[in-house]
Amino acid sequence: MENINKIAGPFVEAWAVDIFSDILEDSANPYQLIHVEARERLYKADLILQFKKKRAIESGITAEIDVKATAEDIAGSGKSPNITSYARIRTAYVEDPDYMFVILSLKHRVYSRKNRTTGLMDGIMEVVGHKTYDLKYIASADLAYNPVLGTGQIQIKDIHYVALEKRTVWEFCRLLDQKYLASSKRSMEEWYALAKKHEWIKDEDHG
Template identity: 60%
Template sequence: MTTKNYEDFRFKIPVESEDYQECSDFVADAIESIVQHAMDADRNKIIINTNLRLGIPMENVNKIAGPFIEAWVCEVFTDTLEDENNVYQLINVEAGERLNMADVILQFKRQRKRQSFVTANVDVKATSKDIKNSGKSPNITSFARIRTAYVKDPDFLFVILSIKHKVYSTRDTKTKMMMGIMEIVDFNAYDLKYISTSDFSYNPALGSGQIQIRDIHYVSKEIRTTWEFCQLLDKKCIASKKGFEGWYGYALQNQWIKETD
């Protein structure tokens, strides 16, 4: 058990680049523009074909929406990358590997002091327009994992892409089988680091705890530094049933604190 207070530790303090906010705004705007373009081009429907004459109960389709929406998002960005008229400066698209924090990793061309690109780790969250409490307090990522990511890379850009959809069914005129249609109807993209204090919470369940957003689709923006966000994450963890000792264990394990002489 430690006898120190939070303020007594010598932290590894992450300091982001001077142009971080500009890059964050640029990426969020580009992502929203790309998704909007797909919707305007009527490429916002996912067709789910089955060999079932009576189709799938629509109230259950939402249970499998996540993987379909993630695949649709990845395809939209890939199509943009391959488009000769790509005006969004998108230069690379990768699907996130299993257990990766991001579902899609994007790189945009942007001239910076030390780099000529900016990388965005995009977490896709599907919410249903048809279900009242859909999108309320979903798990985003592990507390220790995201806290460590910011220490390792102060410019770590983690974007939440909230996709709202509705589902309905229709009969294929040729096969006479029912097919489900998942239609994207709204979206919102924002930097996790900039969501307001009241819009996210810490759930101590599951490992080091989960960062949750109270309403994934509707958030307010609050500009802060990477270090300020790390401190905010710490305080939410300490205020939970994990307490100070629980937080201290994660701090030691993940090397957030400098070694003492």
């Protein structure tokens, strides 16, 4: 069962893209969805959604969506998933204060049985629950920093149980920095090098 659930994740993610694409085909959809784009595997999000604002003079609202598939029948599924790279997400908010990164959590269940004719397993995947979170509003207690992999990964401790806290983008960036610097494997010198590299701060010599 666990092996089946390992391959279920990509199918659930593809299903989410299909659902949004179906909504897009309805030009009168109530969500004002005007664009759906699936992204390559190494991008920080799985898909991009663009919504039309009510007033024609305003530009659209773009949200990058990270789809997380979790298995209902596997203990521990949804615990501490990697969400995105610390430096990558920190830079995205600096470059665009209106940037929106949304986690779409899809819980699925797999039904399977052995096909007596082929000897293979036949399976059906069913999405049985979903939740969405705007990353910058996830409570500090529910976010974690893992120093492995490059500049480290931002994680959610348990994707099924998340509290929210209203905060500004600046407050969220400061929270990310606090998580980074709280790690015994990171230092202020490393943070400063990242800040200069990604232009989070301005060099005093250049004003």
